[in-house]
Amino acid sequence: MKHGTHLTNTAISILVSLIGLAVLFPFFWMVRSSLMSNIEIYKYPPFLFPQSWRFENYPVTLRTFPFIRYILNTLTITVPSIFGTLLTSSIAAYAFARLDFPLKKPLFTLVIGSMLMPSAVTIIPIFVAWSSIGLSNSYLPLIVPAFLGGGAFNIFLVRQFLMTIPRDLDEAATIDGASHPRILFRVLAPLIKPVLISVGLFAFIVYWNDVMGPLIYVSRTEMSTISQGLANFRSGFGVDWKAIMAACTVAISPCVALYFIGQKYFIEGIVLSGLKA
Amino acid sequence: MRTRKTRRDSLTAYLFLAPALLGLVFLTILPILGVIAISLTKWTGLEPPTWIGMGNYEQIFTGDFYFAHSIAATLYFALGAVISGIVYSFCVALMLNQKIPARGFWRSVFFLPYVVPAIGTSIVWSWMYEANFGVFNYALHFLGIHKVQWLQNEKFAVPSIILMTVWGVGSLIVIFLAGLQNVPKSYLEAVDIDGGNAWHKFRHVTFPMMTPIIFFNFLMSMIANLQVFVPAYALTQGGPSDRTLFMVYLIFREGFLRNNFGHASALSLIFFVFIAALTAAIFSTSRKWIFYEGA
Numbered sequence: 001m002k003h004g005t006h007l008t009n010t011a012i013s014i015l016v017s018l019i020g021l022a023v024l025f026p027f028f029w030m031v032r033s034s035l036m037s038n039i040e041i042y043k044y045p046p047f048l049f050p051q052s053w054r055f056e057n058y059p060v061t062l063r064t065f066p067f068i069r070y071i072l073n074t075l076t077i078t079v080p081s082i083f084g085t086l087l088t089s090s091i092a093a094y095a096f097a098r099l100d101f102p103l104k105k106p107l108f109t110l111v112i113g114s115m116l117m118p119s120a121v122t123i124i125p126i127f128v129a130w131s132s133i134g135l136s137n138s139y140l141p142l143i144v145p146a147f148l149g150g151g152a153f154n155i156f157l158v159r160q161f162l163m164t165i166p167r168d169l170d171e172a173a174t175i176d177g178a179s180h181p182r183i184l185f186r187v188l189a190p191l192i193k194p195v196l197i198s199v200g201l202f203a204f205i206v207y208w209n210d211v212m213g214p215l216i217y218v219s220r221t222e223m224s225t226i227s228q229g230l231a232n233f234r235s236g237f238g239v240d241w242k243a244i245m246a247a248c249t250v251a252i253s254p255c256v257a258l259y260f261i262g263q264k265y266f267i268e269g270i271v272l273s274g275l276k277a
Numbered sequence: 278m279r280t281r282k283t284r285r286d287s288l289t290a291y292l293f294l295a296p297a298l299l300g301l302v303f304l305t306i307l308p309i310l311g312v313i314a315i316s317l318t319k320w321t322g323l324e325p326p327t328w329i330g331m332g333n334y335e336q337i338f339t340g341d342f343y344f345a346h347s348i349a350a351t352l353y354f355a356l357g358a359v360i361s362g363i364v365y366s367f368c369v370a371l372m373l374n375q376k377i378p379a380r381g382f383w384r385s386v387f388f389l390p391y392v393v394p395a396i397g398t399s400i401v402w403s404w405m406y407e408a409n410f411g412v413f414n415y416a417l418h419f420l421g422i423h424k425v426q427w428l429q430n431e432k433f434a435v436p437s438i439i440l441m442t443v444w445g446v447g448s449l450i451v452i453f454l455a456g457l458q459n460v461p462k463s464y465l466e467a468v469d470i471d472g473g474n475a476w477h478k479f480r481h482v483t484f485p486m487m488t489p490i491i492f493f494n495f496l497m498s499m500i501a502n503l504q505v506f507v508p509a510y511a512l513t514q515g516g517p518s519d520r521t522l523f524m525v526y527l528i529f530r531e532g533f534l535r536n537n538f539g540h541a542s543a544l545s546l547i548f549f550v551f552i553a554a555l556t557a558a559i560f561s562t563s564r565k566w567i568f569y570e571g572a
Contacts, residue, residue, distance in 0.1 A: 008375075009376060009377060012372045020383045023386055026398065026401050026402060033404065045419075046415055091293040092294050092296065092297040094293055095294045096294075099290040100283065101287035107298070111298075117549070118503075118504050118525075118549065120504055120529075121309075121546070122312060123529075123532065124311075124312060124538055124542045125311025125315060126308050127533075128322070129303075129307075129311070145300065145304055148297065148300030148303065149296050149298075149299075149301070155297060205392050211396055211510065212506060212525075212529070215510075216533055227395075228396075230397055231400075234400050241404055241407075241410075244400060244404070245401070245404065248397045248400050252398075255393045256389070256392075259385075259392045259393075260385070266388065266392065270388075270451045271455040273452075
């Protein structure tokens, strides 16, 4: 019996490793292709590894793929958006979790219900509205929504987390004469730090990887975000796959690095969103 | 005293909710009214809109085949991606739930594709799918099978995009894994005591206990996959022969590449009704197969 379980576990670990390696394969293939010469990359049958590692592909690619410019553009959108998301979703969550006020239930239902609205449904009227005030070719349409609640989903997540914190702390603070903002930002914020980090990291991923938003609102090349820059680079460089793969590697790396640093919070955030719904 | 506190609380609450409520009004409610109004007009955004009543809807349902093709493509993709994604992620989660070495490491690996830019991974996959030098065709060649134009072939375009999508479902694995870890040990031990084997544990404890999470993942990934956009935009531009003309891509194409705001708005509204109806249908079946503890 014991022996049997041991065998099954070995079989399972081998299977998991195989599937895991398959999942990693596209990343490997990307980096491997980015370090090859044009002759090598079109060799058939293909080499698994480059014969000579051409690291000079990177500086050459970066000359036509202004990576730093795109990163700075993307950060110009991402940083304020993360701030707006954290601020406005946590104050809304505090109101729903801790305060009593008229129309609380219907408002909660409305706000959470808006989560189910596919964003593609409203892109046309929202674009029309921004262009009627002359701002449709700017970063504002991409940043402002983060300051308007930061997404119903985040409000829900922070509220769920706040509900698990005992009220004794707020009550003690109230008796000491603390105001609501003080309770939220000084007393509760440190306690809900894990969920705030999760919300922040996911906001980063969402804004960093956004494709449709910049496509609609950013038309000047020098204002392109990293995703947009990559898409344009791809269509501009047709079949120069080594350069395209180098650009992909460069564009993907910051997310991979951030993921490995903040891994714990990514996983917690996902678990929280899935299990408390 | 009590009422003053209540009043102060209400005031604070509305102040705290002000941004979210402004968002609700300006990003959801007014745009819905807007999309209804615009859908009844012919409008390119340059000259003032002209009222054409139900003209756009008539054209969508009777005029061209784009809409029908789009609904078919979207449903085919979403069903394929959701079902294979759920099966794959549930199986991986079951395996990761065993005591195997480097479990945390593999969990991170499976989650990784989820956090990197979709444009980047789409381009990498398109290189692997490339007809002449791509690694997939090399694998086929190795097995003695003829090369396939993965993304340009009417039969293979959607399955190719499904495979790429399933590769990125790390979040489902993480949610399933967390759920599996919450299955009470005592229930599983009870099966042992009754002389049951691993299959009995799965069939009578683990699976029923997981049905609410399976449902949640099914619903969420259905809603997400119905809104697929990036592969159609980055890899196929809706082709070949409309096989990947997914709804959101069609809306984008009509609205922003062809400047038919009226037509695109009508499509948006139909898309909304379509998703809402599908969600309601999924919910209505849920009572039949979901096990709620204590229910």
